[in-house]
Amino acid sequence: MKRRIVVVGANAAGAKAAAKARRINPRAEISVIDRGSFISYGACGIPYYVSDTVTDVKELMSTPVGVVRDANFFKKVKGVSVKTNTEVTGIDREAKVIRLREGAGAETSLPYDKLILATGSSPFVPKIENVGLKNILTVKSIEDAELLKESALSCSAACIVGGGLIGLETAEALRQKGMQVTLVEMRDQLLPGVLDPEVAAAVEKHVKQQGVTVLTGCAVTGFAGEGTVATVLVGDLEIKADLVVLAPGATPNVQLAREAGLAIGTTGAIAVDQMLRTSDPDIYACGDCCETTHLVTGKKVFVPLGSTANKQGRVAGINAAGGEATFAGIIGTSILKVFSFNAGKTGLTETEARANGFDVETVLSPAPDRAHFFPGAKPIMLKLVADRSTGRILGLQAAGEGAVDKRLDAAAAAITFKATAEQLSQLDLAYAPPYGAAMDNLIVAADIMKNKLSGHARGISAREVKRKLDEEEDFILLDVRSPAEHGEIGIEGAKLIPLGVLREKLEELPRDKEIVTFCKISLRGYEAQKILDAAGFTNVKFMDGGIMAWPYKFRDR
Amino acid sequence: MKRRIVVVGANAAGAKAAAKARRINPRAEISVIDRGSFISYGACGIPYYVSDTVTDVKELMSTPVGVVRDANFFKKVKGVSVKTNTEVTGIDREAKVIRLREGAGAETSLPYDKLILATGSSPFVPKIENVGLKNILTVKSIEDAELLKESALSCSAACIVGGGLIGLETAEALRQKGMQVTLVEMRDQLLPGVLDPEVAAAVEKHVKQQGVTVLTGCAVTGFAGEGTVATVLVGDLEIKADLVVLAPGATPNVQLAREAGLAIGTTGAIAVDQMLRTSDPDIYACGDCCETTHLVTGKKVFVPLGSTANKQGRVAGINAAGGEATFAGIIGTSILKVFSFNAGKTGLTETEARANGFDVETVLSPAPDRAHFFPGAKPIMLKLVADRSTGRILGLQAAGEGAVDKRLDAAAAAITFKATAEQLSQLDLAYAPPYGAAMDNLIVAADIMKNKLSGHARGISAREVKRKLDEEEDFILLDVRSPAEHGEIGIEGAKLIPLGVLREKLEELPRDKEIVTFCKISLRGYEAQKILDAAGFTNVKFMDGGIMAWPYKFRDR
Numbered sequence A, B: 001m002k003r004r005i006v007v008v009g010a011n012a013a014g015a016k017a018a019a020k021a022r023r024i025n026p027r028a029e030i031s032v033i034d035r036g037s038f039i040s041y042g043a044c045g046i047p048y049y050v051s052d053t054v055t056d057v058k059e060l061m062s063t064p065v066g067v068v069r070d071a072n073f074f075k076k077v078k079g080v081s082v083k084t085n086t087e088v089t090g091i092d093r094e095a096k097v098i099r100l101r102e103g104a105g106a107e108t109s110l111p112y113d114k115l116i117l118a119t120g121s122s123p124f125v126p127k128i129e130n131v132g133l134k135n136i137l138t139v140k141s142i143e144d145a146e147l148l149k150e151s152a153l154s155c156s157a158a159c160i161v162g163g164g165l166i167g168l169e170t171a172e173a174l175r176q177k178g179m180q181v182t183l184v185e186m187r188d189q190l191l192p193g194v195l196d197p198e199v200a201a202a203v204e205k206h207v208k209q210q211g212v213t214v215l216t217g218c219a220v221t222g223f224a225g226e227g228t229v230a231t232v233l234v235g236d237l238e239i240k241a242d243l244v245v246l247a248p249g250a251t252p253n254v255q256l257a258r259e260a261g262l263a264i265g266t267t268g269a270i271a272v273d274q275m276l277r278t279s280d281p282d283i284y285a286c287g288d289c290c291e292t293t294h295l296v297t298g299k300k301v302f303v304p305l306g307s308t309a310n311k312q313g314r315v316a317g318i319n320a321a322g323g324e325a326t327f328a329g330i331i332g333t334s335i336l337k338v339f340s341f342n343a344g345k346t347g348l349t350e351t352e353a354r355a356n357g358f359d360v361e362t363v364l365s366p367a368p369d370r371a372h373f374f375p376g377a378k379p380i381m382l383k384l385v386a387d388r389s390t391g392r393i394l395g396l397q398a399a400g401e402g403a404v405d406k407r408l409d410a411a412a413a414a415i416t417f418k419a420t421a422e423q424l425s426q427l428d429l430a431y432a433p434p435y436g437a438a439m440d441n442l443i444v445a446a447d448i449m450k451n452k453l454s455g456h457a458r459g460i461s462a463r464e465v466k467r468k469l470d471e472e473e474d475f476i477l478l479d480v481r482s483p484a485e486h487g488e489i490g491i492e493g494a495k496l497i498p499l500g501v502l503r504e505k506l507e508e509l510p511r512d513k514e515i516v517t518f519c520k521i522s523l524r525g526y527e528a529q530k531i532l533d534a535a536g537f538t539n540v541k542f543m544d545g546g547i548m549a550w551p552y553k554f555r556d557r
C-alpha cells in the first residue's frame, strides 16, 4: 500500500517537508493541510513589504523566477496536494487519523501512516488591559502585513511593544513610512537574549539616531481608546499611538500536539529526537512548533527561525517518507538589519554563557570591516566569548554598519566544530582589501582572546571604568591617542600621554596606582599596557574596545 | 644577557614578527633590517592606488588612525629599531652574525641570538627577449606603484603578462585609468591554480565586458621597441603596447637562506617546521619567503599572501622572543575583486583535488546572494568539491557580483575542521533577507552535494553537454523552464517542457533515451530528474548550474 503522509502546516517547515518527502518517495500520498489561505510565504520579508522595500506582496510567496507558490504550484511542480483554509482540529493516534474542518464546514477525517506537525508559532499576545482594541496588530501572516501596511497610511504615531528582532524591523518599516515611532521594551536593553547589553546599546544608539523613541525597562500595562487604540499605558506614563504592533515574541503552536498527548518539552515547544520524531514514532514535528538542542550548551531551546524551519522540514520529510536523516541542533545564530545597522550573534552571549555556568573571558574588538584604506570600509564591533579553562569559543556577537554577517557565519562554522581561540586565530580566511584587513576582524578578536587567556592582555569593561569614575575611585584613566584625537572626542577625567611618547614619559605616572589605558579601539591601549608592564608597573589594564565601545557621554569639548 | 633578535625584511611578516617579539619579550634587543626605503606597507593596496581608488600612497603605509609606519614609528610605538636601505648580504651561522651593507657603504656585521628571515618574494621576471626594455614593469614595491601610476598617464595601451590575481587587479586599475588593456595568459584559462575552468570562464566574461582584451593559452615570447617597449610578441602575434606589466607570479627570496645552507623545500621556498624554525634552530622564517603545509592535502605549498605573512610573523616573533607558538598551515584561500566581480576559492579546486588523487564529486549552484526579493540581491555561483568516499568537503569556489567572501570564509572554517557535506548543510548560518536566503547558498550547495553522493541527484557538466551536442549524440536536452524564459534565452537544440506540465507530458519523451534536463540554475532541472526517475525513466541527469553556468553561446533568438 502507498504510504500516506499528512503534513499539518504549509509554510516554511511543512512545505519543505512535503516537497522533500515527494522527492524521496515518489509513490507516497502526500497531503498538506493549512488553516490559512496563504501558504509557503516568507514571513521574514513582511517588514520589507510594509516599508515598500518590497513592492509586491506576491514576491514574498514566489520562487526566484517569479512563480507564485499556491496550491496549484504544489500540485503541478512539487507533486503534493495542499488544502488551504482547513484547520486540523485533532489527532487520533490510535486510529492514525486526523480530524479537519474546511472553513466553517463540517469536520472530516484523513488517515495517515506518517504525520508531520509543522504548525509553527504565533505572536505572543500579552493578556493586558484593552489588548483587543482596534489597530493593535501583530506581524506574522500575509493578512497581518496587508493590514499593517494599510494602517500605516492612515495612522501617524506607532508604538511597538517588544524590542526583539521583529519589533525592531517593524519599527524601521513604520519609520520609513513616515510615522512617528516609539518602541517599548520591558527588559532593560534591546534584543535581550540576542545581544549583551553593551552591544545592544550600539543598536539602540543607531535606532534613536533614526528618530525612533526607545523606552527600555518599561512594561506596557494596558491600552486606552474609544474602540480604536489611542494611548499605550506604561505604568503612569501614557504614550499617544493610533497604531500598536505587538512583537513581544513567539509562542509555539502546540495545542494539537498537546491534546494528542505528545510530549511537550521544557521550553513549551514539541519535544523531538534527532530524527525529529515526537514521542509518537509515527509523528514528526519540525519548524517553529518544536524545540531543538543548543549545540554549545547541550540544552533544549526554542529558537523559532525560518532557516531552521527549512532545514528541519527537509529532515522530517525524508524520515516520514522512509528515508533517514537527522537534525543535530542549532547554535542560536540570529541576525538583524535595522536602518543601516547590522547586528547579530552566534553561539552564546556572555550573559548566556555565564548563566550556563561557564567561566567566561570576553573580547571587544571594533575595527573597519575591510582594509581601512579601501573606500566604503565601515566599522564593526566584535564581541567574542570564550571558555577560560579550555579556550573554546562559545559565541560571537557582531554589530555595526559594516559586514557583520560574514564574521558571524565564519564563527558559526568554527563554533559548531568546537574551535578554540587558537584555532580561530589561524583560520585561512579570504583576504583582499575590498573584503577585510590582512588580519581579519575575526582573527584579531581571536588573538586578543589568546592574549587575555594567557595573561598577556588584561581588559576592563567600559562599564567598570564608568563605575570607577562615578565612585571617584583613585585610578588613572590614560588616553594614549594623539593630541588631535584627544581634542576631538574624549572621556572626562582622562589623562593624555600619546603612545609614541609613553616610553619617554613614564616618570609622569605613579607606579603603584591602578592605570586603565585606552585609545580609539584599545589596540594602542593594549600596547600601552605592554609598555607599562615592561617598565615594572604592576596594575595596568586597557579598556575593552576603547572609545568606540564607550556607550556613555563623552567629555564636553 | 639580553636576547638579540634580528629580523631581515620589514614588511608584513618581518614587521609583525618584530612588533610581536617586543610585546613578548620587553628586554630583548630587536633590530629589523630592510633593503628598501619603504617598510610595513600594504602591497595588496597598490592596484587601488594605481587606479586612484586610494588617492594618497601614504594610506598604504599608515595605521588606521593615519600614522605613517616608518622607522621612527617603529622605534617610538613598537619599540623596535628598523634600519632601511640596508641589505643583508650573508649569514654566518657558526658565528651567529649577519653581514649587512647600507646603501653603497661598506659591509658591517650584526650578531644575533635568534634570526628571523622575512625576506618575502619578488615578481618572477621571465627570461625572454628584450624583457629589459623601458616601460616593462612589475608590481610589488611602492616605487613600482609610483612608476606604474606615472606611466599610465603618458601611455595608452597596456599589456599585462599573467592572468593571476595581481595581473587581473592591475588590468582593472589600468583600465580605470582609461588605458586600452590586453591581458595575456599562458595557460588556457584565467586564474589557473585558483579556479576551475568553468568558474574562471565567468571571470573572463566579466573582464571582457569591461573592455579588457583577454588572450588565454598564449605565451609571450618577447618584446620589441626602440629603448622603450612598443610591441609584445606572442609567437607570430604582435600586440601594440607602450606599457607592459609582468605579473606571471612570485618567487620566494631564498638566496640568503640558500647561501647560508638552510634547507629549501620542494616548492623552492624556505623549509620550516610548525614553529617556523628553519633547518637551523636559531633561525626562523615567515611570510612569502617560506613554504607551508596545505591542511587538506598535507603537502608543502608556496602560497604567498599577506594574510598568511601576518599570522606567520606573529608566530615567528613569539618563538624568537622565547615564547611558544605554532602555525598549522593554510587551505589555499584566495579572493579577488575585479571590476564588479568577486571570485575566490578555499580548499581544493576540482583540478587540484583530482591531481591529489581524490575521488571527487562536484556541485555547481548559482543563486542570488540574499533573499531573491530583497533589493540589491546579486547572483553568485558556488562550486563545491567533495571527496566521494567520505563526503568530506575539499573545497569551495565562489564567483559573481554578490557576496562571495562570506561563503568562502564560512567554508574555510568548515573545511579546516574537515566538515562533511552533511555537517556543512546543517550549519546554523545567520539568516535574514538582507543577508541571504532562508537556506543559504552554502547550505543549498551542501544539500545538492548530499543528493549527488547518495545517488538522488545526477549531474552532468555543461562541457559534457556541449560535447554531446557538437558530436550530435542521440540524447534529449530538456528545458523545463517557462515558455517565457525559454523564449528569452536558450540553448540550441533543447526541447521545451515546462516543469509544471512535465508530469502530464511524459508521453512526449522516449523512455530509453538519455535525457539531460536544465532550467535557469538546474533546481527545476533536478526536480525534473526526480519526476522522470519516478516515472521509470532510467537515464536522466540534470545539467549542473543550468543556463547560469552555460559558458557557451546561447541559441540565436
Ligand SMILES: Cc1cc2nc3c(=O)[nH]c(=O)nc-3n(C[C@H](O)[C@H](O)[C@H](O)COP(=O)(O)OP(=O)(O)OC[C@H]3O[C@@H](n4cnc5c(N)ncnc54)[C@H](O)[C@@H]3O)c2cc1C
Residues within 6 Å of the ligand: A008, A009, A010, A011, A012, A013, A014, A033, A034, A035, A036, A039, A042, A043, A044, A045, A046, A047, A086, A087, A088, A089, A118, A119, A120, A121, A122, A139, A140, A141, A166, A253, A256, A286, A287, A288, A289, A304, A305, A306, A307, A308, A309, A335, B431, B432, B433
Ligand atoms: C516579521 C517576521 C520576521 C521574521 N524574520 C526572520 C528572519 O529574519 N530570519 C529567520 O530565520 N526567521 C525569521 N522569522 C521567522 C520565520 O518566519 C519562521 O521561523 C518560519 O515562518 C517558521 O516556519 P514554520 O513553517 O515552522 O511555521 P509558520 O510559519 O508559523 O507556519 C505554520 C503554518 O501552520 C499552519 N497551522 C498551524 N496550526 C494549524 C492547524 N491546526 N491546522 C492547519 N494549519 C495550521 C499555519 O496556518 C501556518 O501556515 C520572522 C518571522 C516574522 C513573523
Ligand SMILES: Cc1cc2nc3c(=O)[nH]c(=O)nc-3n(C[C@H](O)[C@H](O)[C@H](O)COP(=O)(O)OP(=O)(O)OC[C@H]3O[C@@H](n4cnc5c(N)ncnc54)[C@H](O)[C@@H]3O)c2cc1C
Residues within 6 Å of the ligand: A431, A432, A433, B008, B009, B010, B011, B012, B013, B014, B033, B034, B035, B036, B039, B042, B043, B044, B045, B046, B047, B086, B087, B088, B089, B118, B119, B120, B121, B122, B139, B140, B141, B166, B253, B256, B286, B287, B288, B289, B304, B305, B306, B307, B308, B309
Ligand atoms: C599587487 C599585489 C597585490 C597583492 N594582493 C594581495 C591580496 O589581495 N591578499 C593577500 O593576502 N596578499 C596579497 N599580496 C601579497 C602580499 O603583499 C604579500 O604576501 C606580503 O607582502 C608578504 O609579506 P612579506 O613580509 O612576507 O614579504 P614582502 O612583502 O616581500 O617583504 C619582504 C621584505 O624583505 C626585504 N628584503 C628581502 N631581502 C632582503 C635582504 N637580503 N636584506 C634586507 N631586506 C630584504 C624587502 O625589501 C621587503 O621589504 C599582494 C601582493 C602584491 C604585490
Ligand SMILES: CC(C)(COP(=O)(O)OP(=O)(O)OC[C@H]1O[C@@H](n2cnc3c(N)ncnc32)[C@H](O)[C@@H]1OP(=O)(O)O)[C@@H](O)C(=O)NCCC(=O)NCCS
Residues within 6 Å of the ligand: A010, A011, A012, A013, A015, A016, A019, A020, A023, A039, A040, A041, A042, A043, A044, A045, A069, A078, A306, A307, A309, A310, A314, B364, B365, B366, B438, B444, B447, B448, B451, B521, B522, B523, B526, B527, B545
Ligand atoms: C520553497 C519550499 C516550498 C520548499 O520547497 P523545496 O522544493 O524543498 O525547495 P526548493 O525549491 O528551494 O529546492 C528544491 C531542491 O532543489 C535543490 N537545488 C537547489 N538548487 C539546485 C541546483 N542549482 N541544482 C540542483 N539542485 C538544486 C535543493 O537541494 C532542493 O533539493 P533537496 O531538498 O532534495 O536537497 C519551502 O522552503 C517554503 O515554503 N519556503 C518559503 C517560506 C520560507 O522559507 N519561510 C522562511 C523564511 S521567512
Ligand SMILES: CC(C)(COP(=O)(O)OP(=O)(O)OC[C@H]1O[C@@H](n2cnc3c(N)ncnc32)[C@H](O)[C@@H]1OP(=O)(O)O)[C@@H](O)C(=O)NCCC(=O)NCCS
Residues within 6 Å of the ligand: A364, A365, A366, A438, A444, A447, A448, A451, A521, A522, A523, A524, A526, A545, B010, B011, B012, B013, B015, B016, B019, B020, B023, B039, B040, B041, B042, B043, B044, B045, B069, B078, B306, B307, B309, B310, B314
Ligand atoms: C602593522 C604591523 C607592523 C604589525 O604590527 P603589530 O603591532 O603586530 O600589529 P597591530 O598594530 O595591528 O596590532 C597590535 C596588537 O594589538 C592587538 N589588538 C588589536 N586590536 C585590539 C583591541 N581592540 N584591543 C586590544 N588589543 C588589540 C592585536 O591582537 C595585536 O596584538 P598581538 O599580536 O600581541 O596579539 C604589520 O602587520 C605590518 O607591517 N602590516 C602592514 C603590511 C601588511 O600587512 N601587508 C600585507 C597586506 S598587503
Ligand SMILES: [Ca+2]
Residues within 6 Å of the ligand: A432, A433, B044, B165, B169, B335, B336
Ligand atoms: Ca589582491
Ligand SMILES: [Ca+2]
Residues within 6 Å of the ligand: A044, A165, A169, A335, A336, B432, B433
Ligand atoms: Ca528578520
